[in-house]
Amino acid sequence: MSLSADLLWLIPALPLIAAVVGACAPRGAFKLAAAAAIAALTGALLLSCGALATALAAPAAKLASNFTWFDLGHGAVRLGWLIDPLTALMCVMVTFVGLLIFVFSTGYMRDDARAKQFFCFLSLFAAAMLGVIVANSLLLLFVCWELVGLASYLLIGFWFQKPEAAAAAKKAFVTTRIGDLGLLLGLLWLQDSAGTLLLYDGGKGLLEPAVLAGLGGSTAIGLLLFCGAVGKSGQFPLHVWLPDAMEGPTPVSALIHAATMVAAGVFLMARVFPLLTPDALTVIAFTGAVTALIGALIACAQNDLKRILAFSTVSQLGYMMLAIGVGSWVAAIFHLLTHAFFKALLFLGAGSVIHAAHHEQDIRQLGGLRGPMRVTFATFAIGMMALAGVPFLFSGFWSKEAILHATHAWGVSQLPLYTGLAAVVLTAFYMTRLVAETFLGAPRSEPAAHAHESPAVMTVPLALLAACAILLSLLAWPSPWLQLLLDPSAAANDHADGVGLMALSIALVALGLGAGWAMYGRKPREKSMSADPLAARAPRVFAFLAARMKFDELYAATFGRAAYALAVFADALDRHGWDGAVRLLARLGRFTGLVNREADEDGLNAGFDATSESLRKTGRAYSRAQTGDAHGYLLMIAFGFVVLVFAVLFGGAR
Amino acid sequence: MSLSPLQLCLLFSSALFCVGLFGALARSNTILVLLGIELMLNAANLNFIAFWRFGGAHAPASGVLFAIFSIAVAAAEAAVGLALVIAIYRHQKNIRLQDASRLKG
Numbered sequence: 001m002s003l004s005a006d007l008l009w010l011i012p013a014l015p016l017i018a019a020v021v022g023a024c025a026p027r028g029a030f031k032l033a034a035a036a037a038i039a040a041l042t043g044a045l046l047l048s049c050g051a052l053a054t055a056l057a058a059p060a061a062k063l064a065s066n067f068t069w070f071d072l073g074h075g076a077v078r079l080g081w082l083i084d085p086l087t088a089l090m091c092v093m094v095t096f097v098g099l100l101i102f103v104f105s106t107g108y109m110r111d112d113a114r115a116k117q118f119f120c121f122l123s124l125f126a127a128a129m130l131g132v133i134v135a136n137s138l139l140l141l142f143v144c145w146e147l148v149g150l151a152s153y154l155l156i157g158f159w160f161q162k163p164e165a166a167a168a169a170k171k172a173f174v175t176t177r178i179g180d181l182g183l184l185l186g187l188l189w190l191q192d193s194a195g196t197l198l199l200y201d202g203g204k205g206l207l208e209p210a211v212l213a214g215l216g217g218s219t220a221i222g223l224l225l226f227c228g229a230v231g232k233s234g235q236f237p238l239h240v241w242l243p244d245a246m247e248g249p250t251p252v253s254a255l256i257h258a259a260t261m262v263a264a265g266v267f268l269m270a271r272v273f274p275l276l277t278p279d280a281l282t283v284i285a286f287t288g289a290v291t292a293l294i295g296a297l298i299a300c301a302q303n304d305l306k307r308i309l310a311f312s313t314v315s316q317l318g319y320m321m322l323a324i325g326v327g328s329w330v331a332a333i334f335h336l337l338t339h340a341f342f343k344a345l346l347f348l349g350a351g352s353v354i355h356a357a358h359h360e361q362d363i364r365q366l367g368g369l370r371g372p373m374r375v376t377f378a379t380f381a382i383g384m385m386a387l388a389g390v391p392f393l394f395s396g397f398w399s400k401e402a403i404l405h406a407t408h409a410w411g412v413s414q415l416p417l418y419t420g421l422a423a424v425v426l427t428a429f430y431m432t433r434l435v436a437e438t439f440l441g442a443p444r445s446e447p448a449a450h451a452h453e454s455p456a457v458m459t460v461p462l463a464l465l466a467a468c469a470i471l472l473s474l475l476a477w478p479s480p481w482l483q484l485l486l487d488p489s490a491a492a493n494d495h496a497d498g499v500g501l502m503a504l505s506i507a508l509v510a511l512g513l514g515a516g517w518a519m520y521g522r523k524p525r526e527k528s529m530s531a532d533p534l535a536a537r538a539p540r541v542f543a544f545l546a547a548r549m550k551f552d553e554l555y556a557a558t559f560g561r562a563a564y565a566l567a568v569f570a571d572a573l574d575r576h577g578w579d580g581a582v583r584l585l586a587r588l589g590r591f592t593g594l595v596n597r598e599a600d601e602d603g604l605n606a607g608f609d610a611t612s613e614s615l616r617k618t619g620r621a622y623s624r625a626q627t628g629d630a631h632g633y634l635l636m637i638a639f640g641f642v643v644l645v646f647a648v649l650f651g652g653a654r
Numbered sequence: 655m656s657l658s659p660l661q662l663c664l665l666f667s668s669a670l671f672c673v674g675l676f677g678a679l680a681r682s683n684t685i686l687v688l689l690g691i692e693l694m695l696n697a698a699n700l701n702f703i704a705f706w707r708f709g710g711a712h713a714p715a716s717g718v719l720f721a722i723f724s725i726a727v728a729a730a731e732a733a734v735g736l737a738l739v740i741a742i743y744r745h746q747k748n749i750r751l752q753d754a755s756r757l758k759g
Contacts, residue, residue, distance in 0.1 A: 628755025630687070631679055638675055 002057065003050035005065035008081035008134050011047050011091060012144075014040040016127035022120030033119040034106050041099045041126055048091035055088035059485050062200040064136045080136035080198055085485050086333065090133045090267060093337050096468075097259045097344050098126050100461035104348050105251040107457040108355055118158060118249065125151035129260050133267065138187050138197040138206070141268070145183070145228070148264060149176050152256050156248040168244035175241040179231015186224030190275075193221075199271070207274050215275070222280030225272055226287075233265025233317045236291040240551050242314055246306040250351030253306055258313050258347050259340040266320040266336050270329040282412055285325025289416035291318030294549065296426035300433070300534065301545030305350050305361045308434050311548075312387065313343060315423055319403050322416055328406030330486045335399035338472045342386035342396055345465035349380035352458050353438060356451040363434065364528045368443040372451050375459040377439050379466040384435050386469040388428040389509050395472035400424070402476060404505055405498045424505055425512040432516025441524025663704035671697035684742065684749040688735045695728050 018040035022033035054063065066080030102122060109115040128151055131144030157169030190206065191197055194215055198205045205211065215221070229235065234242035245257045256262070269276070269284065276284070295315030302308045316339050323332035354361055356373060370377045386396035404424075407417045443449035453459065475482040519533040535542040544550065657665070674693030681687055699721045706717020743749050 626758045628758030630751050630754065631682075634678055634687075638679065 002054040003047055003083070004054070005063040005081055005083050007047075008051065008065065008083060011044050011051070011095075011134055012127045012130040014044045014047070014127075015123045015130065019120050019123035019127060022116060022123055025116060025120075027116065030110075030115040030119070033116040034102070037119045037123045037126075038099065038102050038106075040123060041095055041102055044126070044130065045092070045095035045099055048088065048095045051083050052085075052088040052092050055083050055085045056485070059085050064198075064200040064202075064205070066136060066198060066201060075195075077139070078137065078196075078198055078201075079140040080201070081134050082136035082200060083134075086267075086270065087133055089333070089337065089482075091130060093340050094126070094129055094133065094260050097340055097465070098122075098129075098255060100464055101251050101255045101259075101344060101348065104254075104351065104458050104461045105249075107455050108251055108351055109249065112249075114158070118155075121151055121154045121158070122252075122255070125155065125256060125261070129264065132264055136199050136205075138190065138199065138272075141271075142183065142187055145232070145264065145268075146180065148261050149173065149180070149232075152176075152245070152261055155252040155256060156245045158248055158252065162247065164244075165247040168241075168247040172241040172245050175238050176231040179227045179229070179238055182224045182227025182231075183229075186221050186227070189221050189224065190215075193218075207272070212274055218275055219277045219279045222272075222276040223283060225275070226269065226280065226284055229265030229269050229321070230287065231265070232268075233262050233321065234291075234314050235265070235287050235318065235321055236294055237551075239291060239295065239314045240548075240555065243307050243310040243548065246304070246310050250306065250347060250354055253310070254344045254347030254351065257310065258343040262313060262317055263320070263336045263340060266317065266324065266332055269321070269324045270333050273324070273329045276324075278412075281325050281327060283325070285322055285407075285410070285412070285416050288318045288321030288323070288325050289419040291315065292322060292423045293318070293419045293426075296423040296430065298545050298548050299430045300426060301532075301542050302548075303362055303364055303532075303546070305353065305363050305366070305434070305438065306347070308363075308430060309343070309346055309350060312346075312427065312430070315427065316343070316387070319400065319420065319423070322420060323403040323406055326406045326410040326416065328402070330483050331399065331402035331406045333486065334402055334475060334482050337475070338386070338395040338399040338469070341465055341472060342383045342394075342469040345379060345383040345462060345469055346387065348458070348462055348465065349376050349383060352376045352454040352462065353380075353451070355454055355458070358447040360445060360447045362528075363437040364525065365445040366438045366443070366448045367441045367525065368439070368448060369451055370439040373439075373453050375453060375462065379459075379462040380439070381435060382466040382469055384431045388431045388513065389424060389505070390513075391506050391509070393470060393473070395469055395475070398473050398476040401502055401505065404501060408498060408501055421505065421508055424508045425515075428509045428512025429516045432513050433520045436516065436520040436524060440521060441526070444525065444528040658708070660704055660708035663700065663708065667697040667700040667704065670694075670700065682750050682752055684739050684751045684754070685736075687751055688732065688739070691735075692728065692732065695724070699724050 015037070018033075018036040021036040025032045025036075061084075063083040064080050065082075066078050068076045069079050070077055102119070105118065105122065109118050112118065125148065128144045128147035132141055132148060135141040135144060153169050153173040156172050157166050159165045160169070187197060194206055194211050196204060196206060196211070199207050201208070203210055206215075231238045242257060242262065246253050248257070292315045295311045295313070295318055299308050299311035299315065302311060316335070320332040320335050320339070323329065323335060350361075353366065353369060353373065353376060356369070356376075357366060360366060382394070386394040389397045389400045391397050404417065404420055407420055408414075410416070443451075532542065535546075547553070671694050674690045674695075674697060676690070677693065678687050678690030681690065702717045702720045702724065706720075739749055742754050746753055
């Protein structure tokens, strides 16, 4: 089975149809909306597999199908679809993970009164995300990119009755918009200097050698495009929205804010990789390294189950950006794929826990869930080990190794490697803490004590994702298949030359796991109120990290205050400056009006009135002739006829 | 003085026209007024035939055709007229033409 590029639009179109069905369905038609969403995504998954078959048949061919959107006089705006291995792999990942999350959602959202809307939004999101992936035009990509942002906004604020959820949705939307502004500027600049936004266009596309050679000095363009990725992928300094986005329902967190949407920034960077200059890449690498470290540090001190995972996502996205920055976009995509599976697994596992514990998310209140929730615990542990990078068996290890090796081989600086290695320790540490606090020991609250295993509709997706979290190792080992598929030219450096680095990172993972076990696992917390071991040792550091390094406060004190001062100034200017001028003008207008009225009434109107009156009089006189008497009219006609005859006979008119 | 057939026909049609005009002017019953008007119309039809039959060089059947057209138009006109009469009757419960003067200015 294969799919031609002309039919690629079907992949995003199917979920879009499902979204329309969901939107038009009657209020309570949860089953209809869910069935439509799942059926559409299944179809999209099959089509994606077809696309993958097409791409695998000819990995180097960029099969594009372009069409004209509208004509502008000189030159038309053209959009298009593209199949290459990157697109196809992303499509399969998004549809497969999305499908499992949709199925999970039917269990998780069953009791929600607005579940129908939920599936409508989810389908909309899937359509937009697939649109981002299959677009062959940066313009089309941008449109879908913004649609993805909209869907994210709708889903974070899905429980808008909660003020925090509404605020989080707003925060996510506004923060990502800052990045998107940069992206838009980058696109305009690109359009101006290259004359096209198509990626592949038979030699005339952006990513083809002829145009690339003509784009001199594109560092600024690359950085502007990176701005969009910074916003969407939660990179430092715009990472603040991602943890707050956890106010949305947990399947949303899994799908959008862990597996797919936040990876869109990484995907964008991988897509436009040829456009990025070494300077731009350096900025990207350092941003990624800082993000990876900050995310991992903050994650160590959070107490909310989902927030730990959110900061972990921030950190892992930092890794991916780091890989892009050091020039190994294949490693970034590899980590993106593996991360999508194991992070979706972790989030859905968290959702299962939250569902069972009646929406208790504080890990201090949980505990002891290993017994009652065996499937959830087992799958969650697999996800945790994949994320922590436990060697050899788990896919996360291989993708993380790929990134670390690429960073090691980077010629510019070794600093990102050290931050990356530090983040490895921290990742293993906080994941151990999370699992130990949630699943080990004894239940520390009423809901945790009464927790029970979730239904099969929720545990089966978990098991499938767990299997994938392990099996995805095959993409890199025993043969670097993904590397050969995506970028054969750079496939030379395999893991053999870095056994030392691998041993070091394995040791660091062991250190992180051991430290976590020593502090949290060996002697589990007994009461929910007892102090965190880390907080007991370094209370000020812990408090600083627990407050998320005070980024929100910092932004409130700088940008927030500046914006407020600007608003006060603008208000004063408006009230006293502009308003005064407007009032003066208004006075002037009134005066002119008065003068006009006087002149009108005395001068012009009198003349018109006299004319009208005389017209009226004439009309009245004529109207008297219309008597309504048909005999009178007939008589007049006959009389007129006789006169006419006489005139003809005697007047000589012939 | 002797009259040609054409002149006799014209005199006859004039008489018919005058009778029709008198009827249309003198009667107050709307139907009879319509009848008068039909008489006037038929006087005109008679003229068509007379000029065709007794006039100068004549095209074959042209006068007859004119008359047939005219009769057809008259039939349509009579239908409209009778419909108006019915409408007037519905309105004022009689068909006196003098009373139907409500639309005057």
